[in-house]
Amino acid sequence: MKTLEDYNIDLGVLFKHQELIDVPSVVDSVKETWANRTLTQVNDSVVRLGMVEGEFHWHKHDNDDEFFFVLSGRLFIDLEDRTIELGPNQGTTISKGVMHRPRAPHKTVMLMVETSNIMPTGD
DSSP states (O other), rough: OHHHHTTEHHHHOOOOOTTTOOHHHHHHOOOOOOOEEEEEEEEEEEEEEEEEEEEEEBOOOOOOEEEEEEESSOEEEEESOOEEEOOOOOOEEEEETEEEEEEEEEEEEEEEEEEOOOTTTOO
C-alpha cells in the first residue's frame, strides 16, 4: 500500500480557529499531482484540501465515513459496483467500510471532511 509520503499528504493542521484560510494560496503552493493539506480541525474532525490528478489506490476506512466536495475540476470515486462522478460544487459521503478509489483525469481541487484520526491511505 502506498504511504502518506507517496501522495504528499500533510496531517499537520495549517490554520488555527479564527484564522483566515485562503484556499487559492494553499492550492498555489502545491506543485505535486496528488497532495492533501489539513486546513483546520473542527471538534473531532478535520477539513482537508486535496489537489489531485491521477489515481489513488483502492482502500477503505473501517471506522470512519469520509466526505468529498469538489471545488474545481472533476472527481470520480470508483466503488465496487459503480462510479460516482463529482463536478464543481458537488459532494458525496463514502460510508465507513466501503472500498473506494478516488481519481481525477485532470487537476481537481476538493475539500474532504473526516475524523482527525483517519488514515487517509486506508486501513
